[in-house]
Amino acid sequence: MDELRPDYILQVGLGFWASKALLSAVEMEVFTELAKHAEDLETLQGRLGLHPRSARDFLDTLVALKFLERRDGRYYNTPITDFFLDKRKPSYIGGMLEMANHRLYPFWSHLTTALRTGLPQNEIREGAPNPFDALYAEPARLREFLRAMTGVSHGANLAIAHKFPWSKYRTVVDVGTAQGDLITQVALANPHLEGIGFDLPQVGPIFEEYVGTNGLSRRVKFVPGSFMEQPLPKADVIMMGHILHDWNLEIKRMLVRKAYEALPQGGAYIVYESIIDDDRSANAFGLLMSLNMLIETADGFDYTGADCSGWMKEAGFRETRVEHLTGPDSMVIGIK
Numbered sequence: 407m408d409e410l411r412p413d414y415i416l417q418v419g420l421g422f423w424a425s426k427a428l429l430s431a432v433e434m435e436v437f438t439e440l441a442k443h444a445e446d447l448e449t450l451q452g453r454l455g456l457h458p459r460s461a462r463d464f465l466d467t468l469v470a471l472k473f474l475e476r477r478d479g480r481y482y483n484t485p486i487t488d489f490f491l492d493k494r495k496p497s498y499i500g501g502m503l504e505m506a507n508h509r510l511y512p513f514w515s516h517l518t519t520a521l522r523t524g525l526p527q528n529e530i531r532e533g534a535p536n537p538f539d540a541l542y543a544e545p546a547r548l549r550e551f552l553r554a555m556t557g558v559s560h561g562a563n564l565a566i567a568h569k570f571p572w573s574k575y576r577t578v579v580d581v582g583t584a585q586g587d588l589i590t591q592v593a594l595a596n597p598h599l600e601g602i603g604f605d606l607p608q609v610g611p612i613f614e615e616y617v618g619t620n621g622l623s624r625r626v627k628f629v630p631g632s633f634m635e636q637p638l639p640k641a642d643v644i645m646m647g648h649i650l651h652d653w654n655l656e657i658k659r660m661l662v663r664k665a666y667e668a669l670p671q672g673g674a675y676i677v678y679e680s681i682i683d684d685d686r687s688a689n690a691f692g693l694l695m696s697l698n699m700l701i702e703t704a705d706g707f708d709y710t711g712a713d714c715s716g717w718m719k720e721a722g723f724r725e726t727r728v729e730h731l732t733g734p735d736s737m738v739i740g741i742k
């Protein structure tokens with residue numbers, strides 16, 4: 407009995423405390439402020455607009471959670487928060503956390519309803535059929551969402567840029583490219599490649615701005631279109647990050663078929679997201695992501711490497727393999 411401890415249950419059950427403290431810190435730009443220089447409690451309290459009752463506990467909570475350091479009464483970013491959560495650095499990944507704070511955090515309070523009804527609990531609760539229509543109706547929300555995609559995908563994008571045998575190929579299309587971080591990282595690491603980002607027309611200006619900032623406008627172009635209505639642009643490699651999980655099985659299969667049709671013989675199809683382990687018992691993030699799709703989409707769901715390999719084989723791919731990228735993310739590669 408001595409060995410039975412409730413710690414883990416309480417840690418997960420009250421995990422939203424720590425989560426919301428971090429999300430509020432990002433919202434209040436604590437890390438952007440401290441990236442300028444370290445501050446003492448009083449100055450920081452004034453700068454961030456914190457109430458005297460909350461300031462010390464809030465900042466010391468961030469110290470205890472290892473997002474800040476405190477030395478001689480002054481607060482500092484850690485090297486990790488300084489790199490990833492300072493809004494003025496290109497390495498900022500807080501877009502995902504900003505979206506989590508505005509959207510996912512309130513929507514997840516309806517998880518039980520979603521579990522009982524199978525219905526999404528976000529903006530489309532009122533009946534809009536396509537989650538992207540609701541999201542893209544407002545420019546500010548669109549920009550926040552596309553930056554959030556960069557935040558959640560950046561580590562995996564770097565891994566794909568360096569792990570995949572790019573020297574065998576010359577052209578690449580990223581389908582559902584969002585801000586374009588995947589094609590950007592792939593093109594930066596592989597100067598011989600020419601790339602296309604394919605997405606809905608509203609995404610174009612935000613993509614082009616990002617690609618331009620990375621000095622890639624000559625080699626990386628935007629092609630507007632809908633993968634529901636038209637064939638995919640042709641290339642030696644077709645990539646899809648966090649696309650298949652948005653949709654039901656029929657649309658997943660249709661997208662895999664379209665990728666097959668857009669590739670030459672020997673071409674490669676890379677599908678990546680937080681692919682669930684085949685036993686569906688270890689990748690908790692991948693499984694939670696699937697619950698997030700329950701909240702966010704009409705009928706999307708995440709899937710295992712074996713599921714995806716099966717859809718690829720059905721479409722005609724002669725060879726498939728699953729490779730781990732980083733954290734919960736893996737890629738499934740199909741060779742035509």
Ligand SMILES: C[S@@+](CC[C@H](N)C(=O)[O-])C[C@H]1O[C@@H](n2cnc3c(N)ncnc32)[C@H](O)[C@@H]1O
Pocket residue numbers: 538555556558559581582583584585604605606609631632633634646647648649652
């Ligand atoms: C979940 S995001 C993934 C973004 C990015 N690939 C990543 O992994 O970070 C899905 C993307 O698919 C795009 N998309 C949605 N419907 C589309 C359609 N019918 N045709 C082309 N792109 C679409 C969205 O605009 C969005 O950029």
